Amino acid sequence: MADIGIKQLAKILGISTASVSRALNNPERVSDAMRKRVQDAAKQTGYRPNKMGASLRTAKTKNIIVIIPDISDTFNSGVIRSIERTASDRGYSVLFGDTQGIRESEIGYGDMVRTRQADGIICFSHNLPFSDADLDSDNFKMPPIVNSCEQLQSLQLAGRSIPLVTIDNVAAGREIAKHLLDLGHREIAVITGDIDSPSTQQRLLGYKLALKEAGLEFNPALVFEGEYTLEAGSSTTLEILSEPQRPSAILCMCDETALGCLYTLKENNISVPSDISVVGFDDIKFARYFSPALTTVAQPVDDIGRQCVEILLDVIDGKSVAQKTVILPHKLVIRDSTQAI
Amino acid sequence: MADIGIKQLAKILGISTASVSRALNNPERVSDAMRKRVQDAAKQTGYRPNKMGASLRTAKTKNIIVIIPDISDTFNSGVIRSIERTASDRGYSVLFGDTQGIRESEIGYGDMVRTRQADGIICFSHNLPFSDADLDSDNFKMPPIVNSCEQLQSLQLAGRSIPLVTIDNVAAGREIAKHLLDLGHREIAVITGDIDSPSTQQRLLGYKLALKEAGLEFNPALVFEGEYTLEAGSSTTLEILSEPQRPSAILCMCDETALGCLYTLKENNISVPSDISVVGFDDIKFARYFSPALTTVAQPVDDIGRQCVEILLDVIDGKSVAQKTVILPHKLVIRDSTQAI
DNA sequence: CATCACAATGTAAACGTTTACCTAAATTAT
DNA sequence: ATAATTTAGGTAAACGTTTACATTGTGATG
Numbered sequence: 001m002a003d004i005g006i007k008q009l010a011k012i013l014g015i016s017t018a019s020v021s022r023a024l025n026n027p028e029r030v031s032d033a034m035r036k037r038v039q040d041a042a043k044q045t046g047y048r049p050n051k052m053g054a055s056l057r058t059a060k061t062k063n064i065i066v067i068i069p070d071i072s073d074t075f076n077s078g079v080i081r082s083i084e085r086t087a088s089d090r091g092y093s094v095l096f097g098d099t100q101g102i103r104e105s106e107i108g109y110g111d112m113v114r115t116r117q118a119d120g121i122i123c124f125s126h127n128l129p130f131s132d133a134d135l136d137s138d139n140f141k142m143p144p145i146v147n148s149c150e151q152l153q154s155l156q157l158a159g160r161s162i163p164l165v166t167i168d169n170v171a172a173g174r175e176i177a178k179h180l181l182d183l184g185h186r187e188i189a190v191i192t193g194d195i196d197s198p199s200t201q202q203r204l205l206g207y208k209l210a211l212k213e214a215g216l217e218f219n220p221a222l223v224f225e226g227e228y229t230l231e232a233g234s235s236t237t238l239e240i241l242s243e244p245q246r247p248s249a250i251l252c253m254c255d256e257t258a259l260g261c262l263y264t265l266k267e268n269n270i271s272v273p274s275d276i277s278v279v280g281f282d283d284i285k286f287a288r289y290f291s292p293a294l295t296t297v298a299q300p301v302d303d304i305g306r307q308c309v310e311i312l313l314d315v316i317d318g319k320s321v322a323q324k325t326v327i328l329p330h331k332l333v334i335r336d337s338t339q340a341i
Numbered sequence: 342m343a344d345i346g347i348k349q350l351a352k353i354l355g356i357s358t359a360s361v362s363r364a365l366n367n368p369e370r371v372s373d374a375m376r377k378r379v380q381d382a383a384k385q386t387g388y389r390p391n392k393m394g395a396s397l398r399t400a401k402t403k404n405i406i407v408i409i410p411d412i413s414d415t416f417n418s419g420v421i422r423s424i425e426r427t428a429s430d431r432g433y434s435v436l437f438g439d440t441q442g443i444r445e446s447e448i449g450y451g452d453m454v455r456t457r458q459a460d461g462i463i464c465f466s467h468n469l470p471f472s473d474a475d476l477d478s479d480n481f482k483m484p485p486i487v488n489s490c491e492q493l494q495s496l497q498l499a500g501r502s503i504p505l506v507t508i509d510n511v512a513a514g515r516e517i518a519k520h521l522l523d524l525g526h527r528e529i530a531v532i533t534g535d536i537d538s539p540s541t542q543q544r545l546l547g548y549k550l551a552l553k554e555a556g557l558e559f560n561p562a563l564v565f566e567g568e569y570t571l572e573a574g575s576s577t578t579l580e581i582l583s584e585p586q587r588p589s590a591i592l593c594m595c596d597e598t599a600l601g602c603l604y605t606l607k608e609n610n611i612s613v614p615s616d617i618s619v620v621g622f623d624d625i626k627f628a629r630y631f632s633p634a635l636t637t638v639a640q641p642v643d644d645i646g647r648q649c650v651e652i653l654l655d656v657i658d659g660k661s662v663a664q665k666t667v668i669l670p671h672k673l674v675i676r677d678s679t680q681a682i
Numbered sequence: 683c684a685t686c687a688c689a690a691t692g693t694a695a696a697c698g699t700t701t702a703c704c705t706a707a708a709t710t711a712t
Numbered sequence: 713a714t715a716a717t718t719t720a721g722g723t724a725a726a727c728g729t730t731t732a733c734a735t736t737g738t739g740a741t742g
Contacts, residue, residue: 007728016691017728017729018694019691022690022731030690049456049728050727051728051729052393052729055729056393058729058730061393071418071422072421077412077418080437081411081413084412085439095436096425096437097429098426114344116392117393137387262632263630285571286571290631348698357723363700363720370719392698399699399701
């Protein structure tokens with residue numbers, strides 16, 4: 001007997017499809033006898049309800065889509081794992097879209113909720129995954145969506161409020177900069193991520209705040225735009241080293257960048273932390289295994305992922321989301337890549 | 342105007358739904374005028390065909406599911422990225438299942454193709470994602486599936502042949518062991534992954550082969566079972582160090598393990614490579630940035646991912662897959678963690 | 683005993699597509 | 713000019729569920 005549908009099963013049992021459906025999905029709405037009979041038969045025949053049929057009828061897919069610039073980024077993949085696990089616990093499946101930062105790609109994935117392939121979106125980009133034309137149109141209805149880690153550009157929002165799960169990037173930036181300042185560092189170079197990204201700008205703001213609190217002048221010549229990658233960390237560090245004046249510390253806005261930085265410093269026989277202190281951001285799993293072990297800011301990866309899906313599901317279910325933006329606690333993790341000057 | 346369906350669009354244009362569908366999906370089957378009229382109207386009204394409706398009718402979801410023990414494993418996430426990208430190019434979406442190695446979880450995800458949520462499966466486990474009961478049943482029909490990196494346990498297969506995309510793990514294991522032997526190492530400890538996993542066993546076999554070719558006896562006391570993680574690399578190395586006799590080299594079957602190993606050696610003031618040589622496996626992106634940069638075996642991550650989906654789509658499309666198992670070339674990458682004794 | 687409320691099940695419509703089949707018109711072949 | 717073929721488009725069924733509504737039976741209530 002090949003694959004079997006609800007009709008066949010109903011016929012076999014001599015009952016209606018309605019009863020089968022009820023016995024399986026709303027067991028409390030049928031008699032005990034019926035429930036048992038159907039469930040046994042379902043198991044026995046290997047009946048598996050066709051999700052497409054159900055989705056079509058209920059207009060619910062039980063899928064969520066997560067839109068992310070790079071699935072293989074270590075920090076991201078940690079959050080992704082958490083997202084997948086909580087979604088799965090809640091009966092949802094997760095579709096991943098890797099956009100490589102390409103706008104068209106983001107929009108393509110955003111479209112999947114309008115084609116009813118998913119019920120909602122978790123987005124790691126600072127752009128909404130919809131075309132400007134759509135966003136401007138009056139008949140555009142924002143689907144369930146929550147932003148992870150990156151705040152949206154305010155101009156896109158146009159008064160709309162999208163839930164956000166993140167750490168307090170300015171506080172975190174301020175804190176780790178303060179750590180360096182407390183150690184006596186005065187010339188602190190910064191390797192940023194994409195300068196347009198809110199997380200980068202917020203962390204930079206934190207850095208400036210710390211400087212000001214320490215009574216120091218901000219020196220724009222010390223900030224170097226990079227990317228959240230190993231390669232960028234390495235190459236940008238080379239840039240820094242080619243400057244006439246060498247900083248006593250380098251603040252990287254991402255651990256991968258910091259690890260790339262560490263590498264290049266070692267290549268150039270500059271020892272960390274005795275010659276230069278280095279800090280990162282994220283506390284990816286490799287950070288503590290590097291040598292020297294990296295001082296960094298830990299983000300609560302698992303919590304971020306979990307909260308993202310919980311809020312998203314609330315929005316999908318039409319529950320009002322009390323707290324539109326969730327700020328999770330970060331933590332300064334001091335290891336061996338920093339020392340007093 | 343809110344969301345619009347094919348019927349409304351057809352009514353607006355005063356034509357049948359069939360024409361709309363054809364104009365959009367089989368443009369060559371309608372007149373130029375009709376095609377343009379429909380396409381314009383579709384764009385204008387923002388019509389997005391409901392995928393569930395289409396899937397139900399066509400019995401195709403254009404989804405594939407990838408089942409993986411840990412999404413955040415660095416090697417895996419590289420393959421995943423490649424999978425996602427090629428799938429996306431071919432018009433398929435990717436559902437991810439993170440199983441944490443739990444059998445029930447694997448089975449749950451495997452079930453998704455029978456509930457018509459996906460058309461096929463890419464599996465990173467050495468187990469088939471189906472219950473034994475199902476596998477034994479005569480009416481069980483194997484859905485489109487390809488295995489990535491891990492060969493299936495032969496007992497599960499029962500004569501079935503499942504496409505596999507991998508490197509030649511025994512050759513690779515042999516090669517990297519030979520590298521150490523050529524450097525004069527005689528006492529080579531091994532940190533394996535899960536001893537049940539075919540990749541581990543194959544690599545171990547390669548190690549034994551190399552030993553034999555060098556005229557050396559295999560010493561089981563030198564193999565330590567670990568896991569493909571940083572933590573396991575670290576803790577297992579501690580074990581090795583507690584043995585009376587210290588090996589001159591450690592062969593790790595995964596880069597994360599090797600990095601954990603490097604860490605613990607440094608903690609114990611054993612310098613690599615002068616005191617002990619260390620090698621890994623996979624060439625994850627961090628390998629070359631570590632200090633010392635890790636000697637390892639590079640796997641063609643992108644190719645593996647691409648081939649997996651291409652073969653899978655062929656199977657889905659019913660094309661006969663000429664080459665059931667694809668062996669992709671690996672490459673020994675010699676860096677700074679190994680040296681002659 | 684008649685009425686009512688309720689529980690259990692059945693009937694059939696609806697979800698939004700695609701496509702086999704049919705018809706009419708236009709083109710080509712003879 | 714007629715028959716044969718092709719082309720363009722329409723009609724309606726089908727995909728597999730869920731669920732509003734209708735029906736039946738059963739025990740409780742007056």
